[in-house]
Amino acid sequence: MSNAAMEGSPARRSAARRWTAPLVWRLLPLTPFTLILAAWVAYWAIAQPSAETLPAVQDVAGAMWDLAVKGELAVHVLASLLRLLLGVALGVTTGVIGGFIVGLNRPIAEFLNPLIVFFNAISGIVWLPLVIGWLGIGTALAVFLIWNTVFFIVFQNTVLGVQLVPKVYEQGVEALGGGRWETIRSVILPGASPYILTGLRSGLGFGWRALIAAELVGATTGLGQMIFGATEYHRSDIIIGGCLIIGLIAIAMDRWLLLPIEQRTVRRWGLAFDARSEE
Amino acid sequence: MPDDMAKSTQNKIVVSGFRHVFETDDGPVQATDRVDLSIRAGEFVTLVGPSGCGKTTLLKALAGFIRPTEGSILCDGATVLGPGRDRGVVFQELAILPWRTVRRNIGHGLEIARVPRAAREATVGRLIELTGLAGFEERYPHELSGGMRQRVAVARTWAADPDVILMDEPFAAVDAMTRLTLQEELVRLCGATGKTVFFITHSVDEAVFLADRVLVMTRRPGRIKAAIDVPGRAAGRDWESFKIDSAMQAIVEQVLRLVREERGATAPAASAAVTK
Ligand SMILES: Nc1ncnc2c1ncn2[C@@H]1O[C@H](COP(=O)(O)OP(=O)(O)O)[C@@H](O)[C@H]1O
Ligand SMILES: [Mg+2]
Numbered sequence: 286m287s288n289a290a291m292e293g294s295p296a297r298r299s300a301a302r303r304w305t306a307p308l309v310w311r312l313l314p315l316t317p318f319t320l321i322l323a324a325w326v327a328y329w330a331i332a333q334p335s336a337e338t339l340p341a342v343q344d345v346a347g348a349m350w351d352l353a354v355k356g357e358l359a360v361h362v363l364a365s366l367l368r369l370l371l372g373v374a375l376g377v378t379t380g381v382i383g384g385f386i387v388g389l390n391r392p393i394a395e396f397l398n399p400l401i402v403f404f405n406a407i408s409g410i411v412w413l414p415l416v417i418g419w420l421g422i423g424t425a426l427a428v429f430l431i432w433n434t435v436f437f438i439v440f441q442n443t444v445l446g447v448q449l450v451p452k453v454y455e456q457g458v459e460a461l462g463g464g465r466w467e468t469i470r471s472v473i474l475p476g477a478s479p480y481i482l483t484g485l486r487s488g489l490g491f492g493w494r495a496l497i498a499a500e501l502v503g504a505t506t507g508l509g510q511m512i513f514g515a516t517e518y519h520r521s522d523i524i525i526g527g528c529l530i531i532g533l534i535a536i537a538m539d540r541w542l543l544l545p546i547e548q549r550t551v552r553r554w555g556l557a558f559d560a561r562s563e564e
Numbered sequence: 565m566p567d568d569m570a571k572s573t574q575n576k577i578v579v580s581g582f583r584h585v586f587e588t589d590d591g592p593v594q595a596t597d598r599v600d601l602s603i604r605a606g607e608f609v610t611l612v613g614p615s616g617c618g619k620t621t622l623l624k625a626l627a628g629f630i631r632p633t634e635g636s637i638l639c640d641g642a643t644v645l646g647p648g649r650d651r652g653v654v655f656q657e658l659a660i661l662p663w664r665t666v667r668r669n670i671g672h673g674l675e676i677a678r679v680p681r682a683a684r685e686a687t688v689g690r691l692i693e694l695t696g697l698a699g700f701e702e703r704y705p706h707e708l709s710g711g712m713r714q715r716v717a718v719a720r721t722w723a724a725d726p727d728v729i730l731m732d733e734p735f736a737a738v739d740a741m742t743r744l745t746l747q748e749e750l751v752r753l754c755g756a757t758g759k760t761v762f763f764i765t766h767s768v769d770e771a772v773f774l775a776d777r778v779l780v781m782t783r784r785p786g787r788i789k790a791a792i793d794v795p796g797r798a799a800g801r802d803w804e805s806f807k808i809d810s811a812m813q814a815i816v817e818q819v820l821r822l823v824r825e826e827r828g829a830t831a832p833a834a835s836a837a838v839t840k
Pocket of ligand 2: 619620656
């Protein structure tokens with residue numbers, strides 16, 4: 286009796302969830318944003334802070350609109366995006382290749398480990414003064430700083446992913462006559478992909494941080510420079526607007542770049558880290 | 565197949581004095597102790613023995629994943645130096661790839677052997693029919709039941725057309741009803757192809773039902789303690805008649821007794837060391 290009831294309820298619950306999924310699940314993530322916006326509007330209406338400490342919602346929208354109409358906003362966004370994508374592409378490529386080399390070779394891993402720990406610890410903004418001297422300010426500088434951040438994240442996730450692929454998958458392919466290259470191509474690469482994608486996801490996030498940091502001082506265009514320039518004129522509306530744009534682009538990339546990749550790969554294969562709850 | 569008779573008397577696999585010791589952090593663990601056995605071409609040999617007695621170790625050595633600490637393993641007269649497509653393996657953990665569809669898992673061996681697409685699809689299609697996977701060709705393993713995954717694992721190994729097939733408790737993880745079906749399917753598949761099969765199980769019924777010959781292993785460190793011939797596999801077997809065949813049931817009893825002896829008197833030292 287109770288057994289049957291217990292078997293029935295999860296099925297019914299998941300059926301109900303499937304039915305409401307398009308409506309509720311798509312809109313639900315907007316709630317916290319709505320709440321923050323509402324709090325902002327309410328606070329502004331009640332406390333009436335000076336525009337320097339917190340601008341009004343409509344001022345932020347207006348400032349962004351002005352910049353957009355003048356064409357400045359597009360220049361900043363495009364400059365930032367170019368740097369970000371270059372840096373991330375470089376970081377992901379080198380991180381995945383390096384991660385494979387190290388993940389597949391224990392002696393090499395042990396040989397390189399201290400070097401990696403060393404440079405990982407001093408990665409980040411510490412490089413800035415030195416690198417300005419080497420690369421000047423502009424795209425190369427930002428790309429270097431982004432690469433320096435993304436590489437370590439993707440690299441470490443890839444190493445972990447490669448090492449965690451079950452040995453028996455490799456043996457299965459070897460018993461079918463597959464050589465080293467075949468096992469790497471058809472076992473290690475897809476097997477490590479959940480970790481590589483996790484690395485890519487956090488890499489993108491930290492890539493943005495590195496980008497803005499680099500642009501604050503080492504660029505003449507870009508969203509970071511737009512924000513930094515606004516601080517000189519106490520234009521908090523532009524500062525907040527810039528942050529909003531960064532966040533929105535990040536969400537868009539997550540939805541339209543990362544999610545489709547995941548849906549075609551790890552989710553399709555039942556390997557996504559949150560797939561357990563679906564089973 | 566005029567030389568079938570000659571072939572069936574030939575030894576496909578010869579293991580002599582196979583002793584294996586694993587070096588672990590807690591010191592050496594001796595898995596097997598001088599295993600001697602030979603398997604004729606086209607023969608179906610099953611191996612039973614208590615858990616942890618070294619069955620998988622022996623199979624992995626036959627497959628070429630483990631180098632013997634001592635002794636030799638020959639396949640077709642040549643020392644086994646590594647895995648190869650002449651010896652297919654169905655692993656205890658199945659090892660079918662989650663990122664390949666049923667079709668692409670089964671065709672993987674042929675893909676590796678660079679068999680042209682049309683020929684590959686023909687073989688895969690035939691095996692899909694034979695194993696009752698029709699309609700599931702484009703599914704991924706996580707979308708299948710345990711029994712179906714099992715069939716994919718067997719079909720994948722079969723498709724590569726190895727001379728020897730090594731199977732490690734392949735039906736242990738499926739439910740009892742499915743297991744009976746799979747066993748009958750395997751009997752039919754083997755009858756049709758005349759492969760040399762080495763099959764590990766901990767089920768005595770299964771061991772006798774499938775085999776030309778049942779090998780019984782001692783507890784760890786494992787040795788082969790007995791070999792029992794089971795006549796009449798060529799005529800085909802099904803569970804219904806197997807269960808009422810008194811000759812067969814006598815063999816089951818005999819094997820059961822041999823296995824029980826090993827379970828009963830486990831020395832305390834040995835039982836403490838068995839971890840898997
Ligand atoms: N890779 C390994 N490292 C150390 N010990 C192992 C390893 N594989 C198996 N063993 C040990 O060797 C013994 C035999 O294992 P195995 O061949 O897997 O037994 P069976 O398949 O008969 O259950 C067990 O005691 C097991 O713990
Ligand atoms: Mg085993």
